[in-house]
Amino acid sequence: MEIFDTKQRKKVTFSPEKNNTVRMYTCGPTIYNYAHIGNLRTFVFEDLLRRTIKFLGMDIFHVMNLTDIDDKTIKGALEKGVSLKEYTEPYEQAFLEDLKTLSVEKAEKYPKATEFIPEMIKMISELIDKGNAYRTDDGDVFFRIHSFDDYGALSHLKMDDLEVGKSTRIDSDEYEKEAATDFVLWKGYKKERDGDIYWESPFGKGRPGWHIECSCMSMHYLGETFDLHTGGVDNIFPHHENEIAQSEACSGKTFVRHWMHSEHLLVEGKKMSKSLGNFYTLRDLINKGYSGREVRALFLSSHYRTQLNFTFDGLLAIRKSLSRLDIFIERISESKGEVVLETESFEKQFLEAVQDDLNTPVAFAVLFDFIRYINGRMDEQDIDTKNIVILLEKWENVFGFIFTKEKEEIETSILEAAEKRFLARKEKDYTLADTMRKLIEAAGYTVEDTKEKCLVRKKENYASDK
Ligand code: AMP
Numbered sequence: 335m336e337i338f339d340t341k342q343r344k345k346v347t348f349s350p351e352k353n354n355t356v357r358m359y360t361c362g363p364t365i366y367n368y369a370h371i372g373n374l375r376t377f378v379f380e381d382l383l384r385r386t387i388k389f390l391g392m393d394i395f396h397v398m399n400l401t402d403i404d405d406k407t408i409k410g411a412l413e414k415g416v417s418l419k420e421y422t423e424p425y426e427q428a429f430l431e432d433l434k435t436l437s438v439e440k441a442e443k444y445p446k447a448t449e450f451i452p453e454m455i456k457m458i459s460e461l462i463d464k465g466n467a468y469r470t471d472d473g474d475v476f477f478r479i480h481s482f483d484d485y486g487a488l489s490h491l492k493m494d495d496l497e498v499g500k501s502t503r504i505d506s507d508e509y510e511k512e513a514a515t516d517f518v519l520w521k522g523y524k525k526e527r528d529g530d531i532y533w534e535s536p537f538g539k540g541r542p543g544w545h546i547e548c549s550c551m552s553m554h555y556l557g558e559t560f561d562l563h564t565g566g567v568d569n570i571f572p573h574h575e576n577e578i579a580q581s582e583a584c585s586g587k588t589f590v591r592h593w594m595h596s597e598h599l600l601v602e603g604k605k606m607s608k609s610l611g612n613f614y615t616l617r618d619l620i621n622k623g624y625s626g627r628e629v630r631a632l633f634l635s636s637h638y639r640t641q642l643n644f645t646f647d648g649l650l651a652i653r654k655s656l657s658r659l660d661i662f663i664e665r666i667s668e669s670k671g672e673v674v675l676e677t678e679s680f681e682k683q684f685l686e687a688v689q690d691d692l693n694t695p696v697a698f699a700v701l702f703d704f705i706r707y708i709n710g711r712m713d714e715q716d717i718d719t720k721n722i723v724i725l726l727e728k729w730e731n732v733f734g735f736i737f738t739k740e741k742e743e744i745e746t747s748i749l750e751a752a753e754k755r756f757l758a759r760k761e762k763d764y765t766l767a768d769t770m771r772k773l774i775e776a777a778g779y780t781v782e783d784t785k786e787k788c789l790v791r792k793k794e795n796y797a798s799d800k
């Protein structure tokens with residue numbers, strides 16, 4: 335398998351260091367709000383990586399953290415007047431539900447920062463003892479970046495270019511490359527900022543910084559050196575650079591063998607932001623009538639290292655492709671012939687695509703070429719489709735969207751109401767159509783009007799938006 339290694343800036347051949355088991359760490363979400371579709375693109379990329387590793391015959395031990403201590407979670411909890419746990423828990427649940435909606439496989443572990451305070455304190459103490467970290471009069475502890483020779487190696491930052499001495503420290507967790515300075519490991523308690531949220535430590539009351547959380551949790555589960563560390567491109571600096579510095583300064587060993595990062599998702603060509611009105615959660619899309627399967631397929635239709643421009647037209651084009659796929663699946667399940675078709679060349683092309691740094695656009699093309707080819711042959715003769723189904727089941731392990739989920743059980747009265755709405759719309763009786771929609775929605779379903787029929791789906795699978 336070839337992967338693009340961020341640090342080496344090139345494709346390299348990948349295999350796990352030990353026992354055919356890939357040890358992989360993924361920076362998870364900050365659970366202060368619902369994840370947006372940009373975040374979810376990155377999590378689907380990591381799921382694709384995980385599934386491909388297994389598809390290629392390796393085992394995986396995958397850890398994804400859930401950031402429950404940071405400026406945003408603390409602010410949210412204080413504003414709402416609830417504990418940190420009460421504040422973050424609903425977002426944790428919502429996130430896990432989103433992953434399920436997108437057919438993302440479960441990681442082996444989902445640790446949270448609040449569960450690792452003693453381990454983080456121990457690591458910070460070690461860094462102080464080794465001279466890599468220092469305390470300030472405010473009760474903060476900082477990592478001294480000039481104590482670590484390799485600082486900047488991941489993000490290709492030249493230490494000589496930094497204006498060292500101007501501002502020597504930064505205590506916010508996220509900042510730009512130009513502001514590369516000593517970064518915070520432990521934030522001393524400040525009542526106006528932290529309310530009653532703090533932990534006791536040898537450096538005084540306070541709480542850990544964001545970067546140390548990931549170093550601690552990854553090494554706890556995966557060892558001082560592990561195979562793969564992933565995230566979105568915005569994680570490269572400062573987060574991952576800082577993770578490397580503090581982990582390697584502590585252990586004296588290479589922290590991570592390979593780094594992989596996925597590019598950002600844009601919406602209609604722009605950065606997603608609330609003020610531009612182009613900010614979407616998965617729930618927003620579900621409420622608009624799209625499915626997790628469609629969103630997943632859209633994410634996988636582009637390569638993870640190219641920016642994905644999310645558009646509703648793109649999503650509708652995916653819907654069309656998926657309906658072609660569904661018709662094909664139905665067709666092969668009904669075919670009862672005896673002629674067996676060779677599928678080897680498609681199998682080989684698919685394998686080569688996913689082995690080549692997860693080239694899903696090519697894998698997509700192989701899937702649809704395959705459908706075209708088999709459809710053509712089925713037009714000519716009756717074929718035995720057993721080997722075709724077996725191949726699609728194999729590919730499904732990577733794609734996760736080939737087969738439709740089981741059909742939802744929808745009550746007869748709702749299906750009748752949907753049919754009535756469809757006919758009423760056709761006859762332009764909008765009063766009746768509206769009454770039917772209200773009736774359907776009141777029963778917990780969403781309505782989508784298409785040319786052929788009025789589609790209803792259960793709403794209860796998805797927690798309502800804020
Ligand atoms: P956060 O909750 O902000 O820590 O982000 C969770 C994950 O989403 C990280 O891996 C980020 O790199 C990634 N991410 C943030 N914004 C985007 C975006 N617009 N497109 C793709 N990934 C993103």
Ligand code: ZN
Nearest residue numbers: 361362548573
């Ligand atoms: Zn992280």
